[in-house]
Amino acid sequence: MWKYLLEKEFKQFFRDPGLPRMALMFPVLMMLVFPFAVSMEIRNINLVVVDGSRSEESGRLIEKCTASGYFRLVSVCDSPDEAMRLMDDNKADAIITIDAGFSREVETGTGFPVGIKINTVNGTRGSIGSQYLSSCIRMYMQDRNPSPDAPASPAIDVADRYSFNANMDYKLFMIPALIVIGITMITAFLPALNIVSEKETGTIEQINVTPVSKSAFIICKMIPYWAIAFFVLTACLLIAWTVFGYVCRGRLLWLYLYTTLDIVVMAGLGLLISNYSSNAQQAMFVIWFFAVIFMLMSGIFTPIASMPEWAQTITYFNPMRYYADAMRSVYLKGSTPADIWYDAAGLLAIGAAMAGWAIASYRKSSD
Amino acid sequence: MEENVITIWNLTKKFGNFTAVDNISFDVRKGEIFGFLGANGAGKTTAMRILCGLSRPTSGEGTVAGYDINTGQEKIKRHIGYMSQKFSLYPDLTVRENIRLFGGIYGLKDREIRVKTDAMLGMLGMQSEKDKFAGDLPLGWKQKLAFSIALIHGPEIIFLDEPTGGVDPETRRRFWEMIYDTAEKGVTVFVTTHYMDEAEYCDRVSVMVDGKIAAMDSPAGLKSGYHARNMDEVFRIIAGRAEREE
Amino acid sequence: MKEFAASAVKEFRHIFRDRRTILIAMVMPVVQIILFGFAVSTEVNDARIAFCGDMSDPEVRKTVDRIDQNKYLSIVGRIDRPSDAEDLFRKNRADAAVCFAQDYGSDLISSGRTGAEIICDGSDPNTARMIASYLAGVISSEQTDIGISMAGEKKISMTPVVQLMYNPAMKSSYNFVPGVMGLILMLICSMMTAVSIVREKETGTLELLLVSPVRPLWIVISKMMPYLALSAVNFASILLLSHYVMEVPVNGSLLLLSFAALVFVVSSLALGLLISVISSSQRTALLICGMGLTMPTMIFSGIIFPCESMPQILQWVSDIIPAKWFIIIVKKVMIQGDGMASVIKELSILAGMAALLLAVSIRSFKTRLQ
Numbered sequence: 011m012w013k014y015l016l017e018k019e020f021k022q023f024f025r026d027p028g029l030p031r032m033a034l035m036f037p038v039l040m041m042l043v044f045p046f047a048v049s050m051e052i053r054n055i056n057l058v059v060v061d062g063s064r065s066e067e068s069g070r071l072i073e074k075c076t077a078s079g080y081f082r083l084v085s086v087c088d089s090p091d092e093a094m095r096l097m098d099d100n101k102a103d104a105i106i107t108i109d110a111g112f113s114r115e116v117e118t119g120t121g122f123p124v125g126i127k128i129n130t131v132n133g134t135r136g137s138i139g140s141q142y143l144s145s146c147i148r149m150y151m152q153d154r155n156p157s158p159d160a161p162a163s164p165a166i167d168v169a170d171r172y173s174f175n176a177n178m179d180y181k182l183f184m185i186p187a188l189i190v191i192g193i194t195m196i197t198a199f200l201p202a203l204n205i206v207s208e209k210e211t212g213t214i215e216q217i218n219v220t221p222v223s224k225s226a227f228i229i230c231k232m233i234p235y236w237a238i239a240f241f242v243l244t245a246c247l248l249i250a251w252t253v254f255g256y257v258c259r260g261r262l263l264w265l266y267l268y269t270t271l272d273i274v275v276m277a278g279l280g281l282l283i284s285n286y287s288s289n290a291q292q293a294m295f296v297i298w299f300f301a302v303i304f305m306l307m308s309g310i311f312t313p314i315a316s317m318p319e320w321a322q323t324i325t326y327f328n329p330m331r332y333y334a335d336a337m338r339s340v341y342l343k344g345s346t347p348a349d350i351w352y353d354a355a356g357l358l359a360i361g362a363a364m365a366g367w368a369i370a371s372y373r374k375s376s377d
Numbered sequence: 378m379e380e381n382v383i384t385i386w387n388l389t390k391k392f393g394n395f396t397a398v399d400n401i402s403f404d405v406r407k408g409e410i411f412g413f414l415g416a417n418g419a420g421k422t423t424a425m426r427i428l429c430g431l432s433r434p435t436s437g438e439g440t441v442a443g444y445d446i447n448t449g450q451e452k453i454k455r456h457i458g459y460m461s462q463k464f465s466l467y468p469d470l471t472v473r474e475n476i477r478l479f480g481g482i483y484g485l486k487d488r489e490i491r492v493k494t495d496a497m498l499g500m501l502g503m504q505s506e507k508d509k510f511a512g513d514l515p516l517g518w519k520q521k522l523a524f525s526i527a528l529i530h531g532p533e534i535i536f537l538d539e540p541t542g543g544v545d546p547e548t549r550r551r552f553w554e555m556i557y558d559t560a561e562k563g564v565t566v567f568v569t570t571h572y573m574d575e576a577e578y579c580d581r582v583s584v585m586v587d588g589k590i591a592a593m594d595s596p597a598g599l600k601s602g603y604h605a606r607n608m609d610e611v612f613r614i615i616a617g618r619a620e621r622e623e
Numbered sequence: 624m625k626e627f628a629a630s631a632v633k634e635f636r637h638i639f640r641d642r643r644t645i646l647i648a649m650v651m652p653v654v655q656i657i658l659f660g661f662a663v664s665t666e667v668n669d670a671r672i673a674f675c676g677d678m679s680d681p682e683v684r685k686t687v688d689r690i691d692q693n694k695y696l697s698i699v700g701r702i703d704r705p706s707d708a709e710d711l712f713r714k715n716r717a718d719a720a721v722c723f724a725q726d727y728g729s730d731l732i733s734s735g736r737t738g739a740e741i742i743c744d745g746s747d748p749n750t751a752r753m754i755a756s757y758l759a760g761v762i763s764s765e766q767t768d769i770g771i772s773m774a775g776e777k778k779i780s781m782t783p784v785v786q787l788m789y790n791p792a793m794k795s796s797y798n799f800v801p802g803v804m805g806l807i808l809m810l811i812c813s814m815m816t817a818v819s820i821v822r823e824k825e826t827g828t829l830e831l832l833l834v835s836p837v838r839p840l841w842i843v844i845s846k847m848m849p850y851l852a853l854s855a856v857n858f859a860s861i862l863l864l865s866h867y868v869m870e871v872p873v874n875g876s877l878l879l880l881s882f883a884a885l886v887f888v889v890s891s892l893a894l895g896l897l898i899s900v901i902s903s904s905q906r907t908a909l910l911i912c913g914m915g916l917t918m919p920t921m922i923f924s925g926i927i928f929p930c931e932s933m934p935q936i937l938q939w940v941s942d943i944i945p946a947k948w949f950i951i952i953v954k955k956v957m958i959q960g961d962g963m964a965s966v967i968k969e970l971s972i973l974a975g976m977a978a979l980l981l982a983v984s985i986r987s988f989k990t991r992l993q
Binding site for chain 1: 915
């Protein structure tokens, strides 16, 4: 019985004019293009300077900032109002104001009349911009004052070291995440549409009057997506290797293992939603709703640790949290399931709940 | 006395406070063509879905093919065939693939399926259409195909839910020939319809009105009982008492 | 015109009969806005720090205490060797480790110079960099304190005054509210339009409409009307929520904002129409909208990743995404309180896109009919 049901699912999948192409092309395209786009590195911050001092000292400070490579000097204004107008027009991201008495006060060490204004509508850009500016100013101060009284004040030499990603390559960080997104989307959207379309054509009723058991029917529906997801995973890993030159630090087997667990969860969710939806549009909306929430609350784009307590609690119910964490840990750090057993446990728990619920709620007979 | 393959006592089905099927009881004998008549919304499809194990009764007892309708639904499904009013074979599978799928689902072996497929295609005269998508066939052929597939596992009873909706009289007549052939082989046919001329072809008919069985007899018996010339007239007399709106 | 009204009414009936879809379409944005407005932020909180050093050394203890008291950092444990740090990272038990040099305290007192190493889990470069700078800050303030206690004089601070404009609390909702608004409006409009037309194509009722005396153009427009209304409701609910719950200000003109939203919605509706023309089945239409529109919009519209740091080619790609321009307008008008003059460029680009999309989609829709 299984053989025939599987045969049917595969035939239907590959016979659809758009589906197979889309299911395979989408993640591959995503993998080829998106790594270039996903960068949190902030460059070309538009800087406007209000230089009231017009001295040698202020010139040196400005040069220090522009030489860092993060800033683009847009203009040097005379009045703060003019600079503010530029910021209102989105032409300036940061304004650095140097007061008239700058060079004298710095010379005598009586003060530091410099102000920074940062446009923080975009949080990241703002906070990183102000960090850069502050560090430029710190560097300026160090250069000016090569600590003549060095022996008197104690010094702690601090060295930074970054494990696993010495070059601080953001692309590398996003590669496993993009794989996660691609696979999750495919395995969530396709099964959901599948059952609903059987509902809409009425074929599901013909199956319901046969002795096919519900678990057999649902499992046969999941298996093709499992195959597709493995294919996609393999293709993505190959692209990461051939195009970007990244290799998985851990054992590939673990990537496939965690992907299998994720598929159970997502396909279960898809089927569950389609069981409760009366048409494809509804199913798609709900799935999309969950997919976007899963994605933005998974720690893929922003760290989970920075969420408020209640939101962190919600993420424990987010399968993508576990899957993304597992894929990143294995790919970037070479973790083994012994290290990240909790990700497997989370996926298994959610997966069992989803699949169980999906099978229970798929009724062969109505009340 | 012939044996009964369907026995139903006091079957009731409620959806919320709407009673779709209201305390009906009847028997169907082996090998007969049993017509289930009624206007749209009279409850005939609901009753039939319960008999097929697609829906659970609110109350009532009964057996279909020897299995209890409350507890033996999955067993019932092995012994019945079902054809819904909507064409429900996979439109994106070919004729042959559809036959293979349903043969497989009912546990036939590959070899048996091959033999059955050839026999079925020959009987339907669809040899040259075997690799066409089921969705592309004309409606009449789709229905004949669906009917044959519903019989693929040799069920004892076949349920037909308005099988001839939307086709021309000639196709309908030929479809009924297939039904006769099937009944002759000892398969019980349970058919719902709202075409009154089709009721004449049945061995016995029951007329449902407002979820209740208003009359049940052979077409001849009904006609003489109501002093009517044909079934249409019988139906108009009985259905005239209906209170429920469509 | 009477025919148009009639067919628009039919569309409204059609849509609002499907209560569940309507409910989903109305509730979804609300939930998403609340969730993202509060939950999604790029700031680093509660970084887990391990340390490696001699706890009997008072200087080490002082520094460790100081790290633990920092509101962004917390100490989670001690490791024996710096090399153990990677193992902790692999198990995701710590984000960074501070390793104090041997004889940290005594060196500091005797020679005035000592060392510490910060090891970060670099797999997430941004977070790693931020944690490293927090840690360095803590250590340097420790150093300053020691200096003060040794030298006995207080230096004036040489740091500039930083003023955060428009978003002083650095709330990420200022950034995400416009983004999610763009994403939701686009998706609901394009997906619903596309699906409703493809569905009629599948059931054949579209032909029925097309043989009626109503001109095809009006049929298309009447099909869009309910979604326009739905988007208006969504727009209003998102705005109310972000203002009263998220406390994102609406500094600019509401009229201008609504007008921009209208233009954006029209472009999304046209996009939906275009998708309905190219897709053969509901499933394809849904997938194109659900995956094909969502991901590029999320990545390229600047919601999460700044467009400015993309390679030039991808910046061009991001330029053709209507949501990008809409989000810029919303940020400018809503949060910065800018007027018409400063958004005229973005608004005209958006209007141009809407017009182009509408023209192309209606044209291809007509060709498909013939």
